[in-house]
Amino acid sequence: MADTGKTAYKRVMLKISGEALMGNTAFGLHPPTVQRIAKEVKTVHDMGVEICMVIGGGNIFRGLQGSAQGMERTTADYMGMLATVMNALAMQSALEELNIHTRVISAITMNEVAEPYIRRRAVRHLEKKRVCIFAAGTGNPYFTTDTAATLRANEMNCEAIFKGTKVDGVYDKDPAKHADAKRYDRVSYDEVLQKHLGVMDASAIALARDNHLPIVVFSLDEPGGFRGILAGTGTSTVVHD
Template structure:
């Protein structure tokens, strides 16, 4: 890749799990990992790509897990949304530490720490070269951050969703961590993902992406340079599209 390489997309949404921020700790935030991702985003932004983000909260609290343990589902989901705000603030700090102007935009009002979600304002931030991190999911229980990512990407007129996975460099026909013979798809359709129950996103998020003709690119977040490499047509990944 050269510095003058033309990126494949002008505006993208990067979706990463909360677990991606905890490194090998097993819980919470691992600052060197957060900083590494921030540096990668800075390089991609320097290529002329407008970037927005959605970060999960599973490294701190996962609403569905809380519900499974007897907690009331709505309360558990709101707790999960607050965890995503914590992760968004951590990523904002790391990005601004490397000189990238960033806005955390929350679906739940908390004016002291984040902007409220206003679509036209968020679009303007992107046009001005700021990274927008959408926090607190959709602001509603029973919806995952996968659905929030697809919704925000559609609202922002993104050209693709980049799904950064931990230790997996695409979509496989079965779990490659437990099945050495698992085969990776170079490309797969939305309908096939739903029919075969391939674990890319939850079904409602896949259906929303399909209806809005929004491709999903699944790649490994552990591979240094993976995000910028794919934008230049390199690397290993799976494209989910119509």
């Protein structure tokens, strides 16, 4: 249990997309949106929960799209990794404005702006109640930030991955397009893979399944949603064994 006794989780991974930082803009970062998400993280940090984060880079550059437009895939993926570092630094700045000690830890060495990934050091930061933002994916092309989040969550011994999205859980089809879309309260990893439910990419789901790591899908757009789910209220879908 966390120190406050208000949540069943002591250490969690929050995975959000780069697009979540765009707000209503078409590209890049929307500072008020970054600040709003940072405040959501603070409410959970104040509960005594240790927090890891992975933020995608799709608001700045997405490697797969660059590759589709004729760019060499490996180069495009490295550019996408650099985009995640930019997002991580923006979130670090917003969190530190709220007096939360935060470390950006990059899988690609760039000592002037981020720490290199050293597992034991990262664990120590968490034990000291610092938020750790893992940037640059796994440091390898062909792997998404979903996979990076699942990998780091396992390495950090997180008890769950919280996937912040625009909807309040996992649906059998897009609820924005289909009024009869059905929301799952709980769904298995295998069902997510078989039905292509789009929670995370297949590699991330398989890695979570093999290590019995639950994935909690919730709406990041709902004020208080992150804290609410941890406190046992609110709406979400749990992907589990």
